[in-house]
Structures are given as C-alpha cells and as structure tokens.
Amino acid sequence: MKFHHVFHTYSAKTPYQFEALRDVNLTLQEGTITAIVGHTGSGKSTLVQHLNALLVPTEGTLKVAGITIEAKKTPKAVKQLRQYAGLVFQFPEYQLFEETVEHDVMFGPLNFGCTKEDAKKRAHEALTRVGLDASFYARSPFELSGGERRRVAIAGILAIQPKVLVLDEPTAGLDPQGAKAMMKLFSQLHQQGMTILLVTHDMELVYEYATHVVVMKEGRVLTHVPTSTFFETPIEGYDLRLPPLVRVIQALKKKGIHVPYERVKDVTALVNYLKDIQRWPA
Numbered sequence: 001m002k003f004h005h006v007f008h009t010y011s012a013k014t015p016y017q018f019e020a021l022r023d024v025n026l027t028l029q030e031g032t033i034t035a036i037v038g039h040t041g042s043g044k045s046t047l048v049q050h051l052n053a054l055l056v057p058t059e060g061t062l063k064v065a066g067i068t069i070e071a072k073k074t075p076k077a078v079k080q081l082r083q084y085a086g087l088v089f090q091f092p093e094y095q096l097f098e099e100t101v102e103h104d105v106m107f108g109p110l111n112f113g114c115t116k117e118d119a120k121k122r123a124h125e126a127l128t129r130v131g132l133d134a135s136f137y138a139r140s141p142f143e144l145s146g147g148e149r150r151r152v153a154i155a156g157i158l159a160i161q162p163k164v165l166v167l168d169e170p171t172a173g174l175d176p177q178g179a180k181a182m183m184k185l186f187s188q189l190h191q192q193g194m195t196i197l198l199v200t201h202d203m204e205l206v207y208e209y210a211t212h213v214v215v216m217k218e219g220r221v222l223t224h225v226p227t228s229t230f231f232e233t234p235i236e237g238y239d240l241r242l243p244p245l246v247r248v249i250q251a252l253k254k255k256g257i258h259v260p261y262e263r264v265k266d267v268t269a270l271v272n273y274l275k276d277i278q279r280w281p282a
C-alpha cells in the first residue's frame with residue numbers, strides 16, 4: 001500500500017474547503033500491525049478511507065494491491081479494493097442494519113457474490129473468530145452491548161476475507177478490559193496472517209501491540225517507524241501523551257539504564273528486568 005504525494009481537499013472551491021491530507025508519502029507493509037496516531041483532525045480517518053477508495057486523492061496517486069488509484073477518479077477495480085482492504089469505521093455499530101446478527105455478517109459475502117450457503121458458513125466462521133458463539137446468530141444487533149456490536153461489525157468485514165483489516169478507533173468508548181480484549185483479537189488475527197492497520201488515541205495499546213507507528217499532524221505524516229524506535233527515541237513536537245510506563249523507561253534511559261522495549265511491556269516485566277540486571281536507579 002503506497003501513497004505517492006497524496007493530497008485530499010474536502011469541499012474544494014467552496015467556503016468549507018479544507019485540506020485534510022497534504023503531500024502524504026507512505027508505504028505500508030503487509031504483515032504488520034500499524035498504528036496511526038495523531039491529534040483529532042490530523043487526517044487519520046481521511047487517510048485510511050483512501051485504502052479502499054472510499055475517498056480518492058484530489059492530487060497524487062495511490063497503489064493498493066497492484067491497483068493504481070489516480071486523483072479524482074473512482075478506480076474500476078473498486079470491488080477488488082474493497083475485498084483487499086476491509087474497513088471498519090469509527091463507531092461501526094451504526095453500520096449494523098439487518099434484523100439478525102447472522103444476516104448482518106452475511107451481507108458482505110452475499111454482496112461479493114457468495115451463495116447463501118457459503119455466506120452463512122463464512123458468517124459463522126467470522127463470528128467465531130471475534131468470539132461470538134451460535135447463541136448470537138438470531139439476536140438483533142440492536143439489543144447487544146456496545147462491545148458486542150463492534151465485534152459483529154468486525155465479523156461483517158472478516159467475512160469478506162480481506163488481506164488487510166483497517167480499523168478506525170476500534171477501542172473508543174470501551175472500558176480498559178474491553179479495549180484489551182479487542183486488541184487481543186487483532187493480535188490473534190495478525191498471527192493468523194492478517195495485516196492490521198488501526199487508528200487509535202490509546203498510546204498504551206500502541207506500545208503493547210503495534211509493530212509500526214505512523215504519526216500524523218495537520219494532514220501530514222510526521223514519521224513512520226517501528227514501534228521500538230518510536231518509543232526509544234522520543235522526538236519533540238509530536239504532542240502525544242506517552243503511557244506512564246514509557247515515561248518511566250525514558251527517565252531510566254536518562255539515568256543510563258537502557259530498557260529494551262521488546263522485553264518490557266508492563267510494570268511487572270519492568271521490575272523483573274531491573275532485578276535481572278541488578279540495577280536500580282540511584
């Protein structure tokens with residue numbers, strides 16, 4: 001997935017004109033869990049909606065799954081793009097509209113030409129993958145909890161069997177436990193070979209789960225690095241609130257104690273690591 005000098009201007013030539021992406025150059029590799037972070041309004045949702053041509057550049061080009069997306073043109077292979085990169089929106093629960101969970105998840109596969117039987121099979125598989133058992137099939141999406149609804153929406157995308165799963169704020173509004181369970185699910189999908197791209201504000205989840213980080217600011221990509229590089233070399237000007245654990249690790253670094261990011265993902269691991277190397281800060 002490659003962005004080449006991509007600009008996106010909303011409502012061009014009107015009083016509401018807004019340049020939401022400015023000269024974005026970015027290559028996203030398959031096989032990663034990439035987190036896209038940045039302040040509200042920095043262009044994250046706009047960026048990810050380009051991956052399956054929900055939005056097209058107003059300038060520049062994009063290459064996704066071998067298909068070139070040109071400025072201001074809806075690509076012919078739009079169906080292929082939608083199948084390659086499945087997008088789960090910010091607040092996906094508003095996307096649910098069928099009468100039962102099963103029918104909702106079958107919608108995508110049916111739309112992509114599966115038989116009813118095949119769509120049902122895929123729906124059941126996808127629901128199992130997101131941790132919803134057969135007791136959910138006949139229920140109405142509207143009588144589920146927020147977290148369950150979100151799982152249904154994700155299953156609806158998984159049933160299309162995309163190569164890349166794009167999630168816009170998948171943990172927003174969930175309690176810490178719910179958010180963690182959701183991230184564990186993405187981690188499992190990643191281990192099964194899925195590429196994951198997620199927009200998030202939660203730096204703690206980024207620390208724990210992402211392999212790469214993209215930072216956006218005012219429509220531009222400030223940086224795109226492996227997560228270890230991102231947390232080990234703090235760069236001023238990102239204006240991001242780092243998780244407490246990371247702040248402790250960075251303070252230790254200033255005292256000459258280097259804590260490797262890969263080995264220390266929570267407080268217990270940090271304590272054990274410091275015990276192991278028999279060093280406590282003076």
Ligand SMILES: Nc1ncnc2c1ncn2[C@@H]1O[C@H](COP(=O)(O)OP(=O)(O)OP(=O)(O)O)[C@@H](O)[C@H]1O
Pocket residue numbers: 010011016018019020038039040041042043044045046047090
């Ligand atoms: N349809 C639209 N018309 C005009 N401006 C828009 C439209 N959609 C988004 N924008 C503007 O483009 C900018 C980027 O929006 P975007 O939704 O990509 O930000 P974001 O980084 O996803 O923010 P958040 O973290 O709040 O979801 C914002 O300033 C927003 O107001």
Ligand SMILES: [Mg+2]
Pocket residue numbers: 044045046090168
């Ligand atoms: Mg957004």
